[in-house]
Every structure is written in C-alpha cells, then in structure tokens.
Amino acid sequence: MIATRLTAKSLRSIYQLKVTLKGMRPPIWRRILVASTTKLDDIHLILQIVMGWTNSHLHEFIQGRDRYGEPDEDFPSDAQDETRYRLDQILKQEKGKLIYLYDFGDGWEHEVVLEKILPFETSATLPICLKGRRACPPEDIGGIGGYMMFLDAISDPAHPEHEVMLEWIAEDIEGSFDPETFDLAEVNQLLQS
Structure with a gap:
C-alpha cells in the first residue's frame, strides 16, 4: 500500500473581483477584494456599496442556468436561496464569471469576474475596493x-x-x-x- 500525503488546502482565500456594468461605454467598473467564503447575500450588499446603488430593488445572481436570490413569498421564483451559498461555491477558478442583475425594471446587468485567487491573510481588511471608474x-x-x-x-x-x-x-x-x-x-x- 502506498501512503499518500495530503496537504491541507486553505479553507478560504481572497478573491479579487472585477465588476463591470454591462452595456456602458465608456465602462463603469470596480475592482474589489473579498473573502472567498463570503455568502452571496453579503456579496449583494458589497456590490450595492461599491457600485453606488441604494438597495431599493430586487436582485439576483446568475451563472449559466443557475439563479440565486433573496427568497420572497410574495414573488415566488425558481432562484436558489442566496443565503445558503458562498462565493467560492459559485466561482471556483480564475476567470470564472457570474452575472449580478439589479433592478429588474431598469435591468442593470453586472459582469462579475474572478480575476485572481490570492492567499488569505488574517491582517487583510476585507472587503475593500481597490479601484474603479465612473459614477x-x-x-x-x-x-x-x-x-x-x-x-x-x-x-x-x-x-x-x-x-x-x-x-x-x-x-x-x-x-x-x-x-x-x-x-x-x-x-x-x-x-x-
């Protein structure tokens, strides 16, 4: 029997995300750092702050055919409960993407790209916005x-x-x-x- 040595993989990393409001020229975008284990409902609140929205409308995350959102008894949906999912369960590798849709009436579609997976540092202040362009x-x-x-x-x-x-x-x-x-x-x- 051959013994294999397992190395412990870090349970969390720092994700560098680029968030771009789709359809705008010149582009409106933000670059942020978040813990990979951040729940999607918290990512929603982070995106509201970094983009400058006021959290006044419904939203959802979309990746392929999967949808994640806030459960609402008044508006039943096939979207999965975003409070049950961490970002690292949706975006698993660099260049992975998801869509963040805010305000179903105005239809603000944001592309969220996982640019880098960085080692977790306990001294890091997260979340943090590194850069952005335009209001x-x-x-x-x-x-x-x-x-x-x-x-x-x-x-x-x-x-x-x-x-x-x-x-x-x-x-x-x-x-x-x-x-x-x-x-x-x-x-x-x-x-x-």
Whole structure:
C-alpha cells in the first residue's frame, strides 16, 4: 500500500473581483477584494456599496442556468436561496464569471469576474475596493437608454429636459451629478462601517 500525503488546502482565500456594468461605454467598473467564503447575500450588499446603488430593488445572481436570490413569498421564483451559498461555491477558478442583475425594471446587468485567487491573510481588511471608474447611474433612471438621455440632458443647456433633470438631481440625488466621478475613499469608508 502506498501512503499518500495530503496537504491541507486553505479553507478560504481572497478573491479579487472585477465588476463591470454591462452595456456602458465608456465602462463603469470596480475592482474589489473579498473573502472567498463570503455568502452571496453579503456579496449583494458589497456590490450595492461599491457600485453606488441604494438597495431599493430586487436582485439576483446568475451563472449559466443557475439563479440565486433573496427568497420572497410574495414573488415566488425558481432562484436558489442566496443565503445558503458562498462565493467560492459559485466561482471556483480564475476567470470564472457570474452575472449580478439589479433592478429588474431598469435591468442593470453586472459582469462579475474572478480575476485572481490570492492567499488569505488574517491582517487583510476585507472587503475593500481597490479601484474603479465612473459614477454609477442614479436609481430609477430607466436603464441604459434612460441614463444616456439623462447624460445628454444634463450636459446640454439647450436640451428640453435640461432644467427638469437638474431639478431632479438637486431633489432626488441631493446635489450634483458628475458621471466621471468615483470616490474610492468614500466607498471604502462605507464598506468598513
């Protein structure tokens, strides 16, 4: 009988993920580090923070034919309960992908790519956002088409919707909106609070 030596594989790693809002040019994206053992419901909350959403709508994760979401008695679904799955059960190797769909009305589809699997470090502050580009669209803007119309309206004083959109920004978004701005420090502060 030949004895085999088994090496203990780390039960957790650090996943470097790149999250890209699909269909946007130039792209809106974030690069984050999370523990591989993070449950999907917590990944949802992390994505809400790093992208800039307000957690005001339904969501689900999709990989192939498998769907994962928040159970809701009022809206029965064939999606599996996201609270029962860890990220490392869905994404198992580098370059693995899944879709994060937020707001079924506006249809914000995010591609989540596992860029790197890193050794776990107990001193690591997780989750953390490493980098990102461009502001997330405002909630309830009407998907990609509505967002593109919104950008046209706020950038052109002659646009018939210019004043209405600026008023909406002031009231609903509580200030101004710059589509090119991404505040990494603010995102990381929110992740740690």
